[in-house]
Amino acid sequence: MSDATRSIAPPRRQGRPGRPVGRERLPVVALVLAVIAVAFFALPLIGLLWKAPWSNAWSLLNKAGSLTALRLSIVCSLWATALSIVFGVPLAWLLARVEFRGRGIVRALCTLSMVLPPVVGGVALFFALGRRGFVGQYLDRWFDIRLPFTTAGVVVAQTFVAMPFLVLTVEAALRQFDRRFEDAARTLGAGRWYVFRRVTLPAIRPALVAGAVLAWARALGEFGATITFAGNFPGTTQTMPLAVYLALESDPAQAIVLALVMIAMSFAVLIALRDRWLGAVTTPAS
Amino acid sequence: MRSTRPVLVTFLAVIALAATACGSDSKSKASGSVTVFAASSLTEAFTEMGASFEKANPGAKVTFSFGGSGDLVTQIGQGAPADVFASADDSNMTKLVDAGNALGTPTVVAKNSMEIITEAGNPKGIATLADLAKPDLIVVLCATTAPCGKLAASVLKTAGVTVAPKSLEDKVKGVVTKVTTGEADAGIVFVTDVKSAGSKATGVEIPATQNRVTNYPLVVTKQATNTTGAAAFIAYAASPDGQTILAKYGFLAP
Numbered sequence A: 001m002s003d004a005t006r007s008i009a010p011p012r013r014q015g016r017p018g019r020p021v022g023r024e025r026l027p028v029v030a031l032v033l034a035v036i037a038v039a040f041f042a043l044p045l046i047g048l049l050w051k052a053p054w055s056n057a058w059s060l061l062n063k064a065g066s067l068t069a070l071r072l073s074i075v076c077s078l079w080a081t082a083l084s085i086v087f088g089v090p091l092a093w094l095l096a097r098v099e100f101r102g103r104g105i106v107r108a109l110c111t112l113s114m115v116l117p118p119v120v121g122g123v124a125l126f127f128a129l130g131r132r133g134f135v136g137q138y139l140d141r142w143f144d145i146r147l148p149f150t151t152a153g154v155v156v157a158q159t160f161v162a163m164p165f166l167v168l169t170v171e172a173a174l175r176q177f178d179r180r181f182e183d184a185a186r187t188l189g190a191g192r193w194y195v196f197r198r199v200t201l202p203a204i205r206p207a208l209v210a211g212a213v214l215a216w217a218r219a220l221g222e223f224g225a226t227i228t229f230a231g232n233f234p235g236t237t238q239t240m241p242l243a244v245y246l247a248l249e250s251d252p253a254q255a256i257v258l259a260l261v262m263i264a265m266s267f268a269v270l271i272a273l274r275d276r277w278l279g280a281v282t283t284p285a286s
Numbered sequence B: 001m002r003s004t005r006p007v008l009v010t011f012l013a014v015i016a017l018a019a020t021a022c023g024s025d026s027k028s029k030a031s032g033s034v035t036v037f038a039a040s041s042l043t044e045a046f047t048e049m050g051a052s053f054e055k056a057n058p059g060a061k062v063t064f065s066f067g068g069s070g071d072l073v074t075q076i077g078q079g080a081p082a083d084v085f086a087s088a089d090d091s092n093m094t095k096l097v098d099a100g101n102a103l104g105t106p107t108v109v110a111k112n113s114m115e116i117i118t119e120a121g122n123p124k125g126i127a128t129l130a131d132l133a134k135p136d137l138i139v140v141l142c143a144t145t146a147p148c149g150k151l152a153a154s155v156l157k158t159a160g161v162t163v164a165p166k167s168l169e170d171k172v173k174g175v176v177t178k179v180t181t182g183e184a185d186a187g188i189v190f191v192t193d194v195k196s197a198g199s200k201a202t203g204v205e206i207p208a209t210q211n212r213v214t215n216y217p218l219v220v221t222k223q224a225t226n227t228t229g230a231a232a233f234i235a236y237a238a239s240p241d242g243q244t245i246l247a248k249y250g251f252l253a254p
Helices: A001-009 A028-051 A054-063 A066-097 A103-110 A119-128 A136-143 A151-176 A179-187 A192-204 A205-221 A224-229 A240-250 A251-280 B002-021 B040-056 B069-077 B088-097 B128-131 B147-159 B171-180 B191-200 B227-240 B238-247
Strands: B030-037 B060-067 B084-086 B102-118 B139-142 B167-169 B186-190 B201-205 B215-222
Touching: A028 A136, A028 A251, A054 A066, A054 A251, A054 B167, A066 A103, A066 A151, A066 A205, A066 A240, A066 A251, A103 A151, A119 A136, A119 A151, A119 A224, A151 A205, A151 B186, A179 A192, A192 A205, A192 B069, A205 A240, A205 A251, A224 A240, A224 B171, A240 A251, A251 B191, B030 B040, B030 B227, B040 B060, B040 B171, B040 B191, B040 B227, B040 B238, B060 B069, B060 B227, B069 B084, B069 B088, B084 B227, B088 B102, B088 B147, B088 B215, B102 B147, B102 B191, B102 B227, B102 B238, B128 B147, B139 B147, B139 B171, B147 B171, B147 B186, B167 B171, B171 B191, B171 B201, B186 B191, B191 B201, B215 B227, B227 B238
Parallel strands: B030 B060, B030 B084, B139 B167, B139 B186
Antiparallel strands: B084 B215, B102 B186, B102 B201, B102 B215
8 A cells, every 4th residue: 555655655855865965064054043942841851851860760650640640641642643633624624625714723723722821721611611610510410421520631631732733634644635636536537535545645645643642741741731631639630741840849859750650651753764764754755 | 399209219219220120239228129928828917918018118119029939039049029928827827937037036927717618608507617527518628737737727627527529729819719709618718818708709707716826927037138128028927007908808817
């Protein structure tokens, strides 16, 4: 399948076969700025490593609640990513392909949660989906569904802040994708859904993966909307960022260990995914 | 000439603020910028206190950073630019003092006690602490890392009541928000929090035999850039004018 999709994917401009991208030389100024940027991201991490209580790290990690929070974080962030894909890809498709009045407004609306302070987002979710919210009161009355203080509430809060990252990334890819490939498939008799699955989706796969990873990372680190909307209770709503934040007040050493576990996990996923998915598509086929 | 004076004062205040912000202020004066790191239960009372202090000390500018007491201790320990630290309990103040981040001894300017907070009008008819144990109630408490959480736990223990909270908030205002938005039925917060929530919440008193009283100690921080201004603010909070403001928000006299 991947060979077929590769052959119809649009030609890439950079990276001619046989010429590694890494050989390119940057102007000195750009190089210096880039190195400063790397240091800017690396230094806080080094700071954490430097302050980490290595001797009793293991016992701190095994302290009550840490692993529960870690498990909850993984489960919730994966759910949030899945929901972001299920709803976000069609949304991106709508925004990229369908001309309609007020499209700009809809796009702004759907990315609003990126700029909204997360705590405000959490309160806004209360007003919409809470027990007294204008939708939530019917969820409560008719379906007995209550989101605040539940794990589902954590997923809702995370999805709310994470989905825009996927939507924007996928939308940009859909816009750049040469629609003639879809038209060609269509003239060959392929249905709309078939074209989307077999032509469009493979072509935007790198963007979809990148968007999903961004959304996942945002969901994993989500704090403000979660603690506001879902609350903080070990086992049901206390995710890693919440556990880290609370530990910071009582036991800073434990907070550092938890933060490092989160960082290590995200790091592994980001690197693995890049090689596995993005790398496979961007490196020229031999 | 007269009319230009307020402009001039503002101008000087801005310069003073900029100077302290840059940390280049060599000799601090009674005026200038005072940065107060205060427990979030002091939010309303201290906001008014700040305005009134500025009125009494033309040229002074008070900036607040409100947060959980434990959080603020950590921030000050990391060199946050605080001149004054106002804690909602003695233990966080002790932490700051023991870490060597305080100048002089703390002054207690107010006391507070606990109260049950319910939705406006108390629709669930909560009357005692024991009512909080009812299984159909959504109760939210502070985490025990926050002073309100420690006190609530102690109050419940004294009353012999076991509560299954739905959430353990990082700070007292989190409990207030959950109750005033109607997501939680009740919580245990400071008397002053119920008062400042106004008509959005109703308080249920906790009898003195079960209640706990907490101190609000203030201290000048070690890294204060405006020690005179910081001391003046603490003195103002302890003065009759300051006490009137604190009493208005439900705080008890020290």
